Amino acid sequence: MGRAESSCSWLYNCVCIVIVSYLGLSSPLAGKEVWAYEEVREGAHMFWWLYTADTDSQNRPLVMWLQGGPGGSGSGFGNFEEIGPLNRDLEPRKTSWVQAASVLFVDNPVGTGFSYTDRPDGYATDVATVASDMLVLLQHFFKKMSEFQSNPFYIFSESYGGKMAAAISLELTKVNVTSLFNFPFSSILIIDKTSASSTDSVMTWGPYLYTTSLLDDYGLADVSSAAEAVKQAVEQQQFQKATELWSVAETVVEQNTNGVNFYNILTQDSDEKRTSVAGDFIALQTHRHIRPLHSQSLSELMNGPIRKKLGIIPQNVTWGGQADNVFSYMAGDFMRPVVDIVDQLLTAGVNVTIYNGQLDLIVDTIGQELWVKKLKWEGLPGFNKLRWTPVDDPTSPGVTGAFCKTYKNFSFYWILKAGHMIPSDQGPMALQMLKMITQQD
Incomplete structure (x- = not known):
């Protein structure tokens, strides 16, 4: 080496x-x-x-x-x-x-x-x-x-x-x-x-959900079509676009499964969670994949007792306060x-x-x-x-x-x-x- x-x-x-x-x-x-x-x-x-x-x-x-x-x-x-x-x-x-x-x-x-x-x-x-x-x-x-x-x-x-x-x-x-x-x-x-290779994950979402009876034939066609668009963007090395299309593919999955949870297919996201964010894909993706890691109760713990215990956190720093920016700045690399x-x-x-x-x-x-x-x-x-x-x-x-x-x-x-x-x-x-x-x- x-x-x-x-x-x-x-x-x-x-x-x-x-x-x-x-x-x-x-x-x-x-x-x-x-x-x-x-x-x-x-x-x-x-x-x-x-x-x-x-x-x-x-x-x-x-x-x-x-x-x-x-x-x-x-x-x-x-x-x-x-x-x-x-x-x-x-x-x-x-x-x-x-x-x-x-x-x-x-x-x-x-x-x-x-x-x-x-x-x-x-x-x-x-x-x-x-x-x-x-x-x-x-x-x-x-x-x-x-x-x-x-x-x-x-x-x-x-x-x-x-x-x-x-x-x-x-x-x-x-x-x-x-x-x-x-x-x-x-x-x-x-x-x-x-x-x-995130592309391989996206391309198998449809078959996986179909074989577990979470998609019908129409849903499989919709998800497969959305996944193919992601694959084409990656093959063309348009990685920022691929990340945006990845978000679109997730929305297609949610619409066709009535909100299957991406982290465990035996659970379901609530209507409120699926519809509470509108606007650009960065806001949507951070809501989907960062906010679940920063639940309200965990945030209260980290910004309350834990922050006090640690004793070295600057006053202007909030636990998780810059997380959205982290995802946003890495979005162009996400699908690479x-x-x-x-x-x-x-x-x-x-x-x-x-x-x-x-x-x-x-x-x-x-x-x-x-x-x-x-x-x-x-x-x-x-x-x-x-x-x-x-x-x-x-x-x-x-x-x-x-x-x-x-x-x-x-x-x-x-x-x-x-x-x-x-x-x-x-x-x-x-x-x-x-x-x-x-x-x-």
């Missing part, structure tokens, strides 16, 4: 790091929490929040969690709704990932969650900038938290976070990681829950595929794992499988010859909770009875998957 010099700035910004207990909040952790801001570019400030593992943190892996959107907050949604030590009611979560790893939440890209920018040109417009920003943040993080330099490092991601994780991991293959972070690159593993990046990672020897929920629509499993078959990685024929292996549901021995395939440095997990947010839908299975991937009993 390449050993090119990093272009990351070595400017070290002295930012307050806080190491405390939960300041009166109910907590299952006996260990410590750490959080801080890093200035990754002039005027661009990224927030991170680390929970050390419940036990034996020196030997447990370090997991960095990246939320989707773009504009969804890991410090909020991923933390309190999915894998953090406390749920939204500040009660201990039985399936928290801190049981098996130290967990680092990063509000990424800049402007997400508690991260913020002082000016419009501080927002990222593509995953290349997202990756560059993250390398700067990781430099500061591992310099400040040197005790984690010897821990295995994993990047877990959800939804659009998978595109960001792929780009970040590729950048880590291009720099001298040992000299930058003082840990060997072999410790890094990308866990990619994404649609590396990254299958070639996954190919490069596999060829470089990086361990890549895809995990997908059976009931997810927006990044449906058959769409994932479709782009995987397009990989040029030399190991793909061997992977395709494998039959999957059932994985027991940890709460019901003998009952299948998932299926798995692993060949060389590539794995795929099919998580049953789960939608887009797998840890929320199938917390025990998600925790079991984490332990399997990190090779813990």
Whole structure:
């Protein structure tokens, strides 16, 4: 792999790091929490929040969690709704990932969650900038938290976070990681829950909904026609237009299914939610895919007790206040595929794992499988010859909770009875998957 010099700035910004207990909040952790801001570019400030593992943190892996959107907050949604030590009611979560790893939440890209920018040109417009920003943040993080330099490092991601994780991991293959972070690159593993080719997801929406009896013949024709328009725009590399047409295709799906939920096909969006936003596609898409991650109750928690607890959030910064801008500035990059990046990672020897929920629509499993078959990685024929292996549901021995395939440095997990947010839908299975991937009993 390449050993090119990093272009990351070595400017070290002295930012307050806080190491405390939960300041009166109910907590299952006996260990410590750490959080801080890093200035990754002039005027661009990224927030991170680390929970050390419940036990034996020196030997447990370090997991960095990246939320989707773009504009969804890991410090909020991923933390309190999915894998953090406390749920939204500040009660201990039985399936928290801190049981098996130290967990680092990063509000990424800049402007997400508690991260913020002082000016419009501080927002990222593509995953290349997202990756560059993250390398700067990781430099500061591992310099400040040197005790984690010897821990295995994993990047877990959800939804659009998978595109960001792929780009970040590729950048880590291009720099001298040992000299930058003082840990060997072999410790890094990308866990990619994404649609590396959003076109493949859109093109399979119709067939997936039809075979699950959520579309009739007329609806299938409508959705397929809308999807074809998206595909043509991507093939012509008109990515901004493709994002707009992707939004149109979602509207066609909603109209023909009476509001199926894109995150779990067994649920339905209310009429109010479907009709409450009018106007340009950016407003509609942030309402569809960012606002669910910033529900009113979660926003009240983050801008109330959590903000007070953290004690370092600037007065002019509201949790989630810049999320719409994050999506807007990234819209031109949203539909750009990254299958070639996954190919490069596999060829470089990086361990890549895809995990997908059976009931997810927006990044449906058959769409994932479709782009995987397009990989040029030399190991793909061997992977395709494998039959999957059932994985027991940890709460019901003998009952299948998932299926798995692993060949060389590539794995795929099919998580049953789960939608887009797998840890929320199938917390025990998600925790079991984490332990399997990190090779813990």
